[in-house]
Amino acid sequence: MITYLKEVGRGKRGARDLTYEESLEAAEQIINLRATPAQIGAFFMAERIKMESVEELEAFVKICREAAYREPIQEGIDCAGPYDGRNKSFFATFAVSFLLAAAGLPVTLHGTASLPPKWGVTLHDILLEAGITISERTRTEIVTAAKETGVLYVPAEEWCPPLKELRPIREQLGMRTVLNTAEKLIDYSCSPYLVFGVYHNTVFDRLSRLTTQLKYRKSLIVQGTEGSEDLYIDRPTRTYMVENGHASLHVVNPENLGLDTPLPETTWNAAEQLRVTESVLHGDAHIGFTHQVLLNAAYRLHLADRVESVEEGLYTCKAHLESGEAWKVYSKWKAMLS
Structure with missing residues (x-):
């Protein structure tokens, strides 16, 4: 060494x-x-x-x-956001996952309790707020819920134990390490499709070559909200589409789809993240958050070749949201893991 x-x-x-x-x-x-x-x-x-x-x-x-424990549980999309969470933005990918599952696209989520450098609200925190202590659920329970609903959430430190062992060193350093990238690409469910969040567009080239080497069928690298995989709804988002070793820059402008919407000032914590998530899925959220979920879901459906166009994806997702199917998937998933 x-x-x-x-x-x-x-x-x-x-x-x-x-x-x-x-x-x-x-x-x-x-x-x-x-x-x-x-x-x-x-x-x-x-x-x-x-x-x-x-x-x-x-x-x-x-x-x-x-x-790590890795198993081809479901052929779908892996949503790889930062494990250090969010402080200033809506965790759209959580609500998006149940909408995608309702539309027939299985989703894999993964994360841990918050890490440096951001120390933000994580999916772990939101699940705890929802009454789900995911680290106490057995692997069988988690996989069963995934097979029944199409949504897999992996507690990364349980399924990849070295991440738990290395946590104290990362906490003491207090800043980003190589693990901040590697842990998001463990691909617990062997997904052919990937949506991956980055902070800076300077890493687009390196990440596109890396995802090619890792042999994803298609991946979308997103310079999203707080370095996440979530597209902005109130401004354009820079993305890289990677397929067959070829990467191309694509700027997603919600205005072109009639979805650009200012978002309300919000003080984010786990309780507020859960409240807004459930409001979107239930159909009574602020229109900006609903539009953000629809936009992200449509692009991911298109990435995974489930629809011919983003516009078709929007139409499909809107129907599943308005019919209550996404809420039903969420309610079933939550009940199985609570």
Whole structure:
């Protein structure tokens, strides 16, 4: 491990990227805790300064996947948002998941209790507010609920135990590490489609090459709200569509679809996230939040080849929302896991 630390930690100009083989060995030592806490923390910081290469990221994803429980439970879409949560925006992807499931597209969600650097509200917090202690549910219970409803939520630290073991080091560092990317790409349900949130458009190229290497059928990389996979509803969103090794920039402008809507000022916490989510699914939310859910659901249906166009996706999702089907899926899922 010391050898690899010397290579990545020589400073901005002297550091070099590790080869894929070197990265695999370094990742194996870190993920399986063969390196010391000091070495792990030093490696994370050095990589943060140098910036991880595609090969280094791919190696960490591979070792994380080997350490995790992964099963092709349902062929659908993986929604990969930041595990450090939200502080200033609606968690649209949660409501979107039940709408997609109602439309016939299985969804995989995953996360943990909040992490640095943002320490925001996470899906874990929202589930607790809904009366679901997901970490206490057995794997069988979680998988059964997924098969019955089309929505799988994975408590990542239970299904990939090294993430729990490495949490104290990440909390002590208090900033982003290579795991902030790798943990979102473990792909617990072996999904062919991926929607992935990023903070900065400077990582579009690296992430498009990484998702190609990971052999997703199609992926949509989104510079969304607070670095999430959620498209904005009150302004355009930059995205990268990746298919067959080809990546193309696409700006999603809700105004072009007649959906652009100002959102109300909201103080977000887990209770408010749950209230707005349930209001959208029940059909009595602020129109801006409803439009945001419809927009994101339509683009994901189109990504997964369930509809011919985004416009068809909007029509389909609106019908399932207005009919109450999305609310029924949510209610059933919640009852099975409570």
